[in-house]
Amino acid sequence: MKLYRYLALSFLTAALCLPVASVQAKTVIEVAHTHKETHPDHLAMLAFKDYVEKHAGNDYEVQIYPDNKAGSNEQVIELLRSGSVQFMVISTSNLEQYNKKYALFSIPYLFSSEENYEKFITDPAVLEDLGAKNEEDGFTPLSAFTSGSRSFYAKSPINTPEDLKGKTFRVQTGRTNREMMSFFDSNYVTISFGEVYSALEKGLIDGAENNELALVEQKHGEFCKYYSYDHHQMVPDLLVGSSVFLYSIPHKDFDIFKQAAIEAQKVEFSLWKEKIQQAKKKAQQMGVKFKEVNVDDFRNTVSAVHEHILKSRPEIKELYDKAIALDSGKAAKK
DSSP states (O other): OHHHHHHHHHHHHHHHHSOHHHHSOOEEEEEEOSSOTTSHHHHHHHHHHHHHHHHHTTTEEEEEEOTTTTOOHHHHHHHHHHTSSOEEEEEGGGTTTTOGGGGGGGSTTOOSOHHHHHHHHTOHHHHHHHTTTHHHHSEEEEEEEOOOOEEEEESSOOOSGGGGTTOEEEOOSSHHHHHHHHHTTOEEEOOOGGGHHHHHHTTSOSEEEEOTHHHHHSOGGGTOOEEEEEEEEOOOEEEEEEHHHHTTSOHHHHHHHHHHHHHHHHHHHHHHHHHHHHHHHHHHHTTOEEEEOOHHHHHHHTTHHHHHHHHHOGGGHHHHHHHHHHHTTOOOOO
16 A cells, blocks of 8 residues: 555656656747848837737747748748748748749839838728738738838939849749849849859959848948939738648737737837938948939839739739829828
């Protein structure tokens, strides 16, 4: 009898000493992006992490992999589509190969102001439309980050569209970007974001196009001393979730991740303009010269792209019309 009591007490003691994780292990959520840890996108994802762990910390632990640590966008999107990575922040340019609707944002001069552009990307109906085939796409858009406007920067001045001719620029992945550059009569490469610095250093490209943060955070301003405000595109980064993962969790958990994405969006928007001004000052200290150019000259050079893209991608026509209506002030009143 004493032996049985001893064994019973031993088993009870051992059970009480087991860590809680062995009873209910947390699900590790991997989040990836290509930006530095000072970038608004990363700070937004910290807010995402805080929200999830505050509201579901017993079930989930969020781990963030910035600065290409999980791989390039091209690599990570495949991991996300398979469910190996649960969330990522990625430009719509990288998504158009999976769903042509995402090509909408690569159309040059779609919006006349950042205000109109931001109204459009924060419209829940727009994300709902983009994500209509999320199971087939393998990813689900949850919120959009502004990312400002994109302009050209180079090792030599860009004053008119003529200054782009014959030069080689890095552009984002996507057929629409390649078509835009052909209308500018310029050469292009579509290397990953993390490879641009090396390509500039080796003289493989003459410049690139992005917002001002790239000059400082990615150090492109070490080689490109001329940034011209042609504002040719406004392309959002999207916080997307793996459809495989999102379809596998309870609805209440999905609601938590969705709200966390909205909180992340608020943080990114609130930080963006301040970060841009800080980057511009640092870039000027690096010797970068910023120039306002005649935007109409650039717009007119690629105006035919709109009709060309709409003919080749009829899937985007409805969203295109909605964007044009909003930008012209003719959007339907709700």
